[in-house]
Amino acid sequence: MGKVGIIGVGQSNFVRQYPGSIRELAFEGFKDAMKHANITTGNIDASMICSAPEYDKQRSPAGIFAEYLGLNPQPTFYVESLCSSSSMGLRLAYSLVKSGLHDVVAIIGFQKMSEISSSESQERMGRGADIQWESPFGTMMPAYYAMYARAHMDAYGTTLEDLARVRVKAATYGQMNEKAVYRKPVTAEMFSDTENRMSGPVATPLRVGDCCANADGSSCIIVANEEKARAFCSKPVWILGLGAATTSVNLAGRDLFTGLTVGKQAADQAYQMAGITQKNIDVAEVHDCFTIAELMAYENLGFAKPGEGKELIRGKETYKEGTIPVNVDGGLLSKGHPIGATGGSQIRTIVLQLRDEAGEIQVRRPEIGLVHNIGGVGLYGSVTILGR
Amino acid sequence: MAMKKETDDRFKKFGTVSFTAITKTNDFIGHLENGKVMGTRCRDCGLEFFPPRADCFHCFSSHMEWFEVSGTGKLITYSQLEFGPVGFEDDLPYAIAILDYEDFKVFGRIAGDIPEDEITLGMEMETKVTRLPNNQLSYVFQKV
Numbered sequence: 001m002g003k004v005g006i007i008g009v010g011q012s013n014f015v016r017q018y019p020g021s022i023r024e025l026a027f028e029g030f031k032d033a034m035k036h037a038n039i040t041t042g043n044i045d046a047s048m049i050c051s052a053p054e055y056d057k058q059r060s061p062a063g064i065f066a067e068y069l070g071l072n073p074q075p076t077f078y079v080e081s082l083c084s085s086s087s088m089g090l091r092l093a094y095s096l097v098k099s100g101l102h103d104v105v106a107i108i109g110f111q112k113m114s115e116i117s118s119s120e121s122q123e124r125m126g127r128g129a130d131i132q133w134e135s136p137f138g139t140m141m142p143a144y145y146a147m148y149a150r151a152h153m154d155a156y157g158t159t160l161e162d163l164a165r166v167r168v169k170a171a172t173y174g175q176m177n178e179k180a181v182y183r184k185p186v187t188a189e190m191f192s193d194t195e196n197r198m199s200g201p202v203a204t205p206l207r208v209g210d211c212c213a214n215a216d217g218s219s220c221i222i223v224a225n226e227e228k229a230r231a232f233c234s235k236p237v238w239i240l241g242l243g244a245a246t247t248s249v250n251l252a253g254r255d256l257f258t259g260l261t262v263g264k265q266a267a268d269q270a271y272q273m274a275g276i277t278q279k280n281i282d283v284a285e286v287h288d289c290f291t292i293a294e295l296m297a298y299e300n301l302g303f304a305k306p307g308e309g310k311e312l313i314r315g316k317e318t319y320k321e322g323t324i325p326v327n328v329d330g331g332l333l334s335k336g337h338p339i340g341a342t343g344g345s346q347i348r349t350i351v352l353q354l355r356d357e358a359g360e361i362q363v364r365r366p367e368i369g370l371v372h373n374i375g376g377v378g379l380y381g382s383v384t385i386l387g388r
Numbered sequence: 389m390a391m392k393k394e395t396d397d398r399f400k401k402f403g404t405v406s407f408t409a410i411t412k413t414n415d416f417i418g419h420l421e422n423g424k425v426m427g428t429r430c431r432d433c434g435l436e437f438f439p440p441r442a443d444c445f446h447c448f449s450s451h452m453e454w455f456e457v458s459g460t461g462k463l464i465t466y467s468q469l470e471f472g473p474v475g476f477e478d479d480l481p482y483a484i485a486i487l488d489y490e491d492f493k494v495f496g497r498i499a500g501d502i503p504e505d506e507i508t509l510g511m512e513m514e515t516k517v518t519r520l521p522n523n524q525l526s527y528v529f530q531k532v
């Protein structure tokens with residue numbers, strides 16, 4: 001059986017408040033990817049529309065998008081796994097192509113978070129938790145990740161300064177990313193200055209600077225079977241490995257609070273499928289919705305032993321010049337996190353890296369890249385390994 | 389003439405804001421009314437569940453009995469929130485936490501009268517029923 005290749009990637013600018021409707025937002029990412037792939041809508045056999053639910057007035061956005069993007073009468077599917085929706089969309093598109101059912105599939109991720117107020121948004125994010133047994137206590141995403149941060153700090157001596165280092169790195173590259181929502185520099189001093197917004201408490205021990213911003217945005221990845229990928233594209237990027245896992249929504253059903261089991265399980269599956277180890281990864285995108293999440297990702301992906309993620313960031317090993325560059329596009333922390341679009345944006349960055357098209361943030365000749373995308377609070381895990 | 393059957397929607401009484409009204413575990417609320425926090429145990433395979441479940445995923449039995457969450461659990465981790473979702477503003481600040489009872493864990497809140505500097509991971513705490521200012525029922529973790 002042939003390989004499955006990525007022949008085009010695109011994304012909209014990630015912005016605080018998109019001045020248009022969701023179909024218009026989706027059009028931006030789709031158009032960017034179609035131009036990148038240099039194909040026409042007639043070449044697309046099916047579409048996967050990916051987002052987190054309850055942000056839109058529009059029910060069943062897939063149908064609206066298929067029409068607006070010129071993808072009628074081809075079938076369309078809606079994929080939902082919170083923040084990992086578009087990575088899971090890629091996984092499902094891979095299976096559609098691999099099965100021979102479709103030759104070319106577009107995966108369109110989007111989220112217009114500004115459709116609702118920030119507090120309503122937090123309420124919905126909280127309801128990504130167990131609404132029967134957790135949400136009545138007033139849960140929110142930052143507080144859940146804060147619980148992981150506290151457990152990690154207590155077990156391993158990870159410090160608030162280490163968390164700040166992750167944000168400083170993100171901002172270093174966010175400034176270079178013209179599609180990022182947050183393009184200002186961030187320094188460690190901002191976190192120690194009690195007057196500075198970055199140091200403001202959100203959910204102890206996490207501060208404002210430890211959290212990514214909500215954003216509006218869309219992304220698009222176009223995959224094709226090997227024959228079409230070679231016909232349409234001079235430098236297709238191949239999907240080498242895929243991994244996915246789930247765990248208990250309710251934290252009471254979990255045993256590990258210093259890492260995300262779904263990240264580790266998805267990584268192990270993806271490495272095995274690709275026939276490689278973490279040593280072969282030249283560049284990675286990880287799900288840094290909060291600073292602690294990036295440190296846990298280093299460990300769950302095997303870039304560092306459990307508890308030693310802090311050493312990587314202290315040694316700047318995950319900077320562009322380091323041994324394993326991570327999130328050199330600014331990550332979620334700087335790009336912003338339009339939930340359903342995030343996975344596609346991460347995949348886009350790695351594809352551009354593997355095509356030597358990443359510009360200022362280009363890592364030197366990467367052969368293999370990895371995307372780690374998490375949905376909910378370590379609820380859904382997806383790891384994708386790509387190669388040139 | 390048959391009496392009109394009333395809907396058992398007791399679960400809407402759980403927590404500051406409940407997002408569930410009808411569940412087969414509605415008796416949980418009845419037990420809270422009686423001052424008890426209870427989980428369920430599968431009568432067929434003995435597996436214990438907290439939060440309580442109506443169905444056992446291990447042996448597919450739906451024969452459950454209630455057991456009381458008693459004794460102490462170890463504080464695994466917590467976070468104190470400075471911002472809350474819609475409907476929880478009046479509770480701020482408050483801390484959510486997890487206690488480990490070994491056979492199961494309990495997710496909930498730390499009692500509001502415990503200052504954050506008196507909270508340390510690993511400390512033993514108890515799970516106690518509390519009635520909230522809005523007359524809803526919940527439980528909190530208290531120092532032993």
Ligand SMILES: [Zn+2]
Pocket residue numbers: 430431432433434435444445446447448449
């Ligand atoms: Zn059973």
